[in-house]
Amino acid sequence: MFSSRSPNEPETKGPQSLDRSKTMWLDDGNIVLIAQNTQFRVHRSHPTTSGRGHGWVPNRARLDSPRDIEHFLNALYNRSYHTKPLVLDVFEAFLRLGHKYQVAHLRDDALACLAAEFPRTLKEWDDGPNTYTVLDISGENLPTLRLLRLVQELRLFKYTPIIYLTIAITTTLESLYKHVPHAISSDDFLRIALAAEKFREARRRVTFAWLNLLPCGSCSTTKACAVARKCTGSSYFFEYGGGPSGGLLNSPFVVLGQCGGKWFCKHCYAVARASHEAARALTWENLPVYCGLPKWDDLTNFE
Ligand SMILES: [Zn+2]
Numbered sequence: 001m002f003s004s005r006s007p008n009e010p011e012t013k014g015p016q017s018l019d020r021s022k023t024m025w026l027d028d029g030n031i032v033l034i035a036q037n038t039q040f041r042v043h044r045s046h047p048t049t050s051g052r053g054h055g056w057v058p059n060r061a062r063l064d065s066p067r068d069i070e071h072f073l074n075a076l077y078n079r080s081y082h083t084k085p086l087v088l089d090v091f092e093a094f095l096r097l098g099h100k101y102q103v104a105h106l107r108d109d110a111l112a113c114l115a116a117e118f119p120r121t122l123k124e125w126d127d128g129p130n131t132y133t134v135l136d137i138s139g140e141n142l143p144t145l146r147l148l149r150l151v152q153e154l155r156l157f158k159y160t161p162i163i164y165l166t167i168a169i170t171t172t173l174e175s176l177y178k179h180v181p182h183a184i185s186s187d188d189f190l191r192i193a194l195a196a197e198k199f200r201e202a203r204r205r206v207t208f209a210w211l212n213l214l215p216c217g218s219c220s221t222t223k224a225c226a227v228a229r230k231c232t233g234s235s236y237f238f239e240y241g242g243g244p245s246g247g248l249l250n251s252p253f254v255v256l257g258q259c260g261g262k263w264f265c266k267h268c269y270a271v272a273r274a275s276h277e278a279a280r281a282l283t284w285e286n287l288p289v290y291c292g293l294p295k296w297d298d299l300t301n302f303e
Helices: 058-063 066-077 088-100 104-117 122-127 143-153 157-170 173-179 186-207 222-240 252-258 266-290
Strands: 019-025 031-035 038-042
Touching: 019 066, 031 058, 031 066, 038 066, 066 088, 066 104, 088 104, 088 143, 104 143, 122 266, 143 157, 157 186, 157 266, 173 186, 186 266, 222 252, 222 266, 252 266
Parallel strands: 019 038
Antiparallel strands: 031 038
């Protein structure tokens, strides 16, 4: 909030002493704003802090996290603060305060990062690098859980299915359980456990349903294709299957390539590929429902 005293006047020690920001205490600043126990001195007339053109209202900062405000102000003054990859502290500040104060370029920058890391279409999922690219998660323990909490706080529900999926793919329930209650709510733990069960079931019943279709009616080498079917199923589930969602959304080319799909006759291969591809599309469509959420079209952001 704006302080009533002169910005040059030293802070008198009250019952609750205030710290000064080390990076946002500008020599020629002419307003002081306070977030919790930290003061920041910036320019009242600076176009990015004066409130013109957006909803940045310094006197609403009292309850904001000083860490968020520090990154937020630095970003308003310094474009190089946007360099990718963004560390999670900076990303959170952009998203949380960019939204709160309607600073569109910060909020949209952060939303673009979220969209890049958590695709919302199967094609984006297939084309993605399958690793974090625009967010710097080095040194983070369970970064995906931290991102889950943030999107829940800001009601960015369109991202939750992929975040649940990513957690289910990359983390075991045992390691999640060990982090309860510090990193995950019991509600989220239960939801992820249920989602993992649904993913496992979908993999067996939907994605790999083609195992029950082979050898197909047009099969030219029935005996060989029956053996190949058995090998494919066992090698995928026992060697490549991994966690509950292993193979759930893998491309049929990857699955059939890894599992000796070359052993199938061309007819069986075509049946397997078409079934697997259709199943992936259906599985993607159902992802939110597997997570106990509304369908994709009914998931909203910021509402
Ligand atoms: Zn065949």
